[in-house]
Amino acid sequence: MSDDSAERLYYRTARSPRWEIVGHRWSASRDWALVLRDATGEYFVLGRRGDPDDAGGYVPMPDEAAAPPLRGHYTDGFRVDVTEHVDTRAIGLPTVYGTESVELWVSWWVHDPVRVVRTKTVHGWHVIRTYLTTALRHLAETQAVAGNGLGAPEIMQHLGVPQRLEEAGLSYRVFDVRLRDNGEELLLGQGENEGVRYSWTTSRRGEYEFCLQALHAGPASLAALWLLRHPDQVRQVLDWAVDHQDLLSPPLTDWQEELASLLGTLTDQERKEISYLLRDRISALGRPVPGMAD
Incomplete structure (x- = not known):
């Protein structure tokens, strides 16, 4: 680069x-x-x-x-x-999991050598980066107004073809979007003190289904999902699990406890007789009973 x-x-x-x-x-x-x-x-x-x-x-x-x-x-x-240059721009994209850090890989070049000399454009990436930032902010605002999210597919769709800066004699295009670990980045689609604002798009249908299953699975699944996104917080998740056993293992109701206690005092013969009675009763209600032929 x-x-x-x-x-x-x-x-x-x-x-x-x-x-x-x-x-x-x-x-x-x-x-x-x-x-x-x-x-x-x-x-x-x-x-x-x-x-x-x-x-x-x-x-x-x-x-x-x-x-x-x-x-x-x-x-x-x-x-x-007039060679083709490659540089990267770090940005933060809002998702349902929080801000996702990615790097845009940008190819840029001089398409008009005379214009570069006329405008005294000595360092091209500084100019490209400024215009790219403006284009990304405009794209984020447009997507928000339309009620859509902004992700890699949208960026590649709009900025993956050559973008001309005629006044500077330069052109650029985004040719890849990759996950990154950390560093300085441009935050898009949200203010510094705002929560994540996000709208589902067709390209994220799989993420929606995954989150829906995690919610249906309950607190244990959500805790595991949090740990997946924050592997450095194992101790905090374990402490939370210990302090919230009532959420992870909901207590039995009174009648369930009494019935379980009663069944525990019966002999094997008594349990077998009760199972026969229970089977006949369930069958009479029209419910399928395991182990019974149709």
Whole structure:
């Protein structure tokens, strides 16, 4: 990944513009473009313009600058980096389990070398990151207004194709969303003091079914789910389980206790006779009885 403090998108050439033209035309490298400026302020460019071949949405750039003639009178020459860069942006997505930390993997590149030189865009990732943050906030607000959640599928759907920053001559796209452990992140979809605000989407139907089963299973299942999300809180969960035995193992009612106590005092023969009576009674009520033929 690139480092803004060390990498520049362009730099002024040391050789004469004429030698730079010859050098570029003889060079087989497509990693840089040559931008020249003449005495009238007009710009010329040699090299690739537009998207990388594998960017997923190639659109040719308009020829704002012509190729420089060898015998032109140029005052300045610039080498512009047109390779594809990769950086990451950490964000926090709201889910039913709390804020989920993910990293967006972002590919970005120069699609207009002349515009980069004109705007003096020395470090591209800083510009891309600013525009990406704005795009993510706008997407989160749009999803919230529509009553939908914001997750990896929505981000990839809207930002997975090349996004053009025409005024800067840069383009970017999000090509992956991955879980991360910790670090500085942009919180989306909620304020600092707000609880998690979340709406179910079709892509999270499985999460909904899972949570529904956990709720039906009762406190023990919810405690296990909490421990799964917070494995460092084993002691707290165990202490809670000890202090809330009444929730994990609900006490029997009075009649259940009396019946269990009575059955415990009967002999084997007496229990067998009662089981026969109970079987006949249940069968008379029209209920199926295990062990009885239809």
